[in-house]
Amino acid sequence: MNIDSDIAAAAEILKKGGIVAMPTETVYGLAADACSETAVRKIFEAKGRPFIDPLIVHVSDMEMARSIAVFDEVSEALAKKFWPGPLTIILRKKPSVPDITTAGMDTVAVRMPSHPIAARLISKCGFALAAPSANPFGYISPTCAGHVKDQLGGKVDMILDGGECSRGVESTIVMPPAVSTEGGALILRHGPICAEELSAAVGIDFTPPKKANPAHPAAPGMMKSHYAPKSRLFLFRGLSEIPEGFRGRVVHFVRPKNVTPRDYWLTENSDVNEAARRLFALLRSLDKTSEDIYCQICPDCGAGRAVNDRLQRASFKA
Ligand code: TXA
Numbered sequence: 001m002n003i004d005s006d007i008a009a010a011a012e013i014l015k016k017g018g019i020v021a022m023p024t025e026t027v028y029g030l031a032a033d034a035c036s037e038t039a040v041r042k043i044f045e046a047k048g049r050p051f052i053d054p055l056i057v058h059v060s061d062m063e064m065a066r067s068i069a070v071f072d073e074v075s076e077a078l079a080k081k082f083w084p085g086p087l088t089i090i091l092r093k094k095p096s097v098p099d100i101t102t103a104g105m106d107t108v109a110v111r112m113p114s115h116p117i118a119a120r121l122i123s124k125c126g127f128a129l130a131a132p133s134a135n136p137f138g139y140i141s142p143t144c145a146g147h148v149k150d151q152l153g154g155k156v157d158m159i160l161d162g163g164e165c166s167r168g169v170e171s172t173i174v175m176p177p178a179v180s181t182e183g184g185a186l187i188l189r190h191g192p193i194c195a196e197e198l199s200a201a202v203g204i205d206f207t208p209p210k211k212a213n214p215a216h217p218a219a220p221g222m223m224k225s226h227y228a229p230k231s232r233l234f235l236f237r238g239l240s241e242i243p244e245g246f247r248g249r250v251v252h253f254v255r256p257k258n259v260t261p262r263d264y265w266l267t268e269n270s271d272v273n274e275a276a277r278r279l280f281a282l283l284r285s286l287d288k289t290s291e292d293i294y295c296q297i298c299p300d301c302g303a304g305r306a307v308n309d310r311l312q313r314a315s316f317k318a
């Protein structure tokens with residue numbers, strides 16, 4: 001099989017209401033026709049995802065985006081600057097999007113992925129694809145086809161293999177002032193595009209929501225415990241914080257001077273983007289050992305903030 005015929009086969013499955021795992025530049029997504037209630041229901045069932053958690057809808061061009069959502073000036077500017085790419089924008093939805101996709105909300109999360117296989121697949125379908133990360137609900141997102149196969153292999157109609165994801169953490173989610181009930185521009189989930197880049201692009205500040213409501217978070221991906229491995233994960237800044245006698249694995253931000261068999265690292269040269277790219281695959285492989293893990297907190301800049309956010313959520317809560 002080659003990739004052209006794989007994309008054609010995947011599009012046929014999606015047109016018939018099936019579900020397909022597809023690579024994106026962030027993580028692998030589990031895709032279905034966003035406007036088909038029966039197709040979208042299959043995503044929730046395969047993932048074991050609660051129906052209160054809305055999905056991101058992926059588009060391949062602005063015409064498709066406008067057919068499902070209403071753009072104001074700020075969201076137009078964001079789309080122009082960051083699409084295709086790892087930014088999800090919360091917009092007012094149009095009636096074509098069924099309630100199941102948005103969990104009954106009057107807004108819809110929209111993203112135009114830059115991964116060529118995702119872009120070609122959506123455009124071949126000719127309709128928007130709802131796609132959450134292709135993992136069982138609550139577990140770490142998949143960054144290669146093998147991760148999807150391990151956990152959802154028997155539950156999806158097809159897995160499109162596009163190699164390793166170049167970004168490795170889920171998209172940044174923003175809510176423009178026209179949609180936010182707080183009035184300001186909100187950053188609902190940290191991701192590859194940081195608040196500073198967003199602000200520089202459109203000239204307004206992006207801040208996390210003030211009114212955190214744990215029972216019904218603005219973006220349910222902001223739940224306190226999420227992305228969790230089965231091993232117990234603890235965080236540290238300096239090595240002195242690791243208890244003496246600790247026998248598990250240690251994940252450093254950058255390669256330590258003296259490497260022992262228990263040592264792992266996220267980047268060779270203090271590159272937060274490399275750390276983001278490698279994070280989930282490393283956590284998955286360490287999870288197989290079922291030993292405790294101590295992981296170092298990254299510099300809090302750029303994609304490093306997304307890494308720290310995922311580490312906080314994945315960490316052990318007593
Ligand atoms: O990078 C990504 O965004 C990946 C790839 C596949 O595109 N997708 C992804 O989807 O991470 P998922 O379902 O794992 O995370 C989507 C997040 C959830 O936290 C969901 O609650 C939030 O987006 N969300 C979706 N629609 C929303 C809406 N209308 N308002 C607020 N949050 C929304």
Ligand code: MG
Nearest residue numbers: 132133141221
């Ligand atoms: Mg997810």
